[in-house]
Amino acid sequence: MEKVKIGTIWLDACSGCHMSMLDMDERLLELSERIEMVYGPLVDYKTIPENVDVFLVSGSVSTDKEMDYVKKIRENTKIVASFGDCAVTGNLPSMRNPVGTRDILQEVYSQEGNPCSQLPGMSEDTPLPRLLKRARPVHEVIEVDQFIQGCPPHADLIHLIVSELLEGRTPRRGIRTMFG
Amino acid sequence: MVAHLNRKRRDPVRTRRKVKTLKINGLDVSGTDEQTILEVARENDISIPTLCTLEGLSNIGACRICLVEVEGARRLLPACATLIDEGMVVKTKTPRVVEYRRKLVELLFAEKNHYCAVCVSNGHCELQQLAEDLGVDHIRYPYVYPELNVDATHAELGVDHNRCVLCQRCVRVCDELEGAHTWDMMDRGENTRVVTDMHQNWGESKTCTECGKCVQVCPTGALFKKGSAVGELEKETEFLPYLKVMREEQ
């Protein structure tokens, strides 16, 4: 049987979703026989690969670079899943939204007593990714086929949904999990 | 044919109750003419999701989560604020009402800033529970992200307007059971807020008796006890109906 190609990525997030993925423990071994990891924090691959079957996107879309990533992911992937609450609702990264980009950078980087006077990503020629006006849930930017809730999602839930996706099913609304 | 609100109940001169029979989801049920669709449904183990209504408080039909279809009525009607009537045919689970309820819950999430992961009520929140019950897996509307404040001027209690769903339970419990009427509403539309006294700081309120009932009835983490950590605040509302009966007997 041909292996199902899976990619994972973490955008504006804390890495907790990926830690929770590791909590699948020995079930990972079972899964590894059926999947091929083509992209992810532990895969040394620089660009979003083509012809991916399932992509788990964790984190909200907060910078121009992340915007490019998710668009590319959508182009190259059959089933895109919002993975964890930052991807599903915007969650903690979106706490900056009511405040505004400049104000939040100012607050964090140039408080009194802080020697750093520059606001990262604000100048024209910066090599750094620039913050978008708002941190956004993934489905506001690209079409999303599956939502995996939780901060972080429970390992059992990840296992359940990934197993369904491997069978080619997108179990929307069939699974009860806490929202938000 | 459809009578709204249970005003009758407050009438001190009790007229004789009349029994009415009706159908809910095809089931023949009955109740008295003082009962709402919601009450009769609950007596018959038919569950209808609710948010603003709470046993022991008056019904004001603020949230519309309990909408049901009633044959012959053009609009959907709030089960908590509609009295039963003879021959009524009520449906509580049609695709139309289920979709409306989902939309309402999604709009509640979209219009304020509910950062559940860092909320004192995470996991014990009635809004989260509704979303789960209704199968909400993402919010289809763009989030508004309004700039809202937190009033932490009271020594022990606080209000975070980011989490308020405007159910007015706090307003009702403070008025109807505590008799203080510290809470009220101000402004309208998207600017609607709950306020203490005449929009003064809670900590400086002359009327607040510090009883804490408002915190207990608040369905989200909007009203909280200071010092509670994430997910730590569990609220208790069971005391309300008893308190109501006791007050009435006095």
Ligand code: SF4
């Ligand atoms: S503060 Fe709580 S109880 Fe009061 S209106 Fe808002 S959500 Fe309802």
Ligand code: FES
């Ligand atoms: S519960 Fe009936 S309108 Fe809120």
